[in-house]
Amino acid sequence: MSKSIQIVWFKRDLRLRDHAPLAEASCRNEPTVLLYIIEPMLINDPHFDIRHWRFITQSITDLNEQLSAKGACITLVIGNAEQAFASIAKQFTIARVLSYEEVGLDNTYQRDKRLKAWFNGHGIDWLEFANGGVTRGLNNRRNWKQQWHDYLRRPVDDPALEALQVIEPESLGTPLSLSNAVKVHHLDDTTDIISSLNALTAPAQTFQPGGEKRAWYTLNHFLAERGIRYAQQISSPSLARKSCSRLSPYLAWGNITPRQVLNRLNSKKSDSDWRRTVKAFSSRIQWRSHFIQKFESECSMEISPVNKAYENYPYAGALDAEPKVTAWQRGETGFPLIDACIRAVIATGYLNFRMRAMLVSFLTHHLNVDWRKGVVFLGRQFLDFEPGIHYPQFQMQASVTGTNTIRLYNPLKQALDHDKDGRFTRKWVPELAEVPDDLIHSPWKLSAMEQRLYGVELGRDYPLPIIDIEQASREARDRLWSFRERDDVKREARRILSKHTIPGSPRT
């Protein structure tokens, strides 16, 4: 009979503090494997790219540094999850697996169902813990706010790390070394993945670095100075980069929890200078969980509109849509703020909320392109990509819910309201750097002489607008508001409201 062990499976929860599965494992006096699995299925998934894998390996390195101070280490496996558990089961008797519930893409959901069956067949208990105030299998929102507040009130789940007996399996495939000194166990057929992960060593200064330590540094810096004008500057694409918390990737990849963040925010509650920040920021942390809960309750949102009637929405045909999508993805639409936003998010993985909403509105409303033609591309650009926020938000901004108000962002008005001096636009669209403030957002108005004067030839250095914005706005408004009046849209809207909203709350 082989030795009995338990496994703490780290999914998207790359931290040691406030970690319920780890805390539970530390209460049991048993040998424990701390397992992180990098799966080819996800490496090949177009929602993710090198920026995410770099963030994850940085986070694992951080975990391992903390663990090695206690004489422990993480077991990092590259390979599919079923194979990883099967390999460990050859060496040990797995008594139980402890992990969080994951609100993820369909491929991880299907994997979990396969694993559940495999665990059942092998007499392995799988203890899954609710994550961040989100409840699995919820059919309505009657008690959701109460559950959320209960989650916040309960003490953090800090594990007793010194009580944990961490062990590492002997051999899982060929051990290789990731350049950051973390040992990697890689199962068959993953050598190409190892080499591409090793190629990640090149520093990418423009992306936020991953890790639990970095998450706390970011939070503390936000509350020490950066965040004092949070509420006023949140909408500005340039100022938001400093005065927003920038915690989103750390929350998405589980370096820190909403509860830890809000507990830390308490220290500012009595400071009147920070009153607006505390109020605005804490409501957004809750809003975040609210969206993840939507996706948990309706995961079909990854592939179809939550309001099924929108399957028949009159989007542009494929031939018409393709060049528009390409221009949008490349930041070559001829609308300077739109192009600046796309280029900024590709280069840095970050964009403030309002500008993200504007990009979705422009694609789906002004260009009249099906939201599904842009949703994966944009998700991949976000370092903080979180399926549970991305899909419900994308659908809401694309107005395919039939319940929220229609948000048709005028890129020129947004530019005047939030980038009047063109600071952000000039940074990311340097072709227009010399154009003066009053023309930077409408370069198509430049005369031939002005184009020579400001060093930009329209149609060569910077594109002419791919659509007539006034006509497109008018058409989008008519299309959207008239579609909403259809009986099938209204019927679906009633179903959605009863499932996803808190009774009595105002509809926005």
Add this chain to the structure above:
DNA sequence: TGGGCTTTCCT
């Protein structure tokens, strides 16, 4: 966490 147009209310 929209926007454009109209109405209303104030100076």
Add this chain to the structure above:
DNA sequence: GGAAAGCCC
């Protein structure tokens, strides 16, 4: 005649 509120798409 301008700002805020209201209305409708």
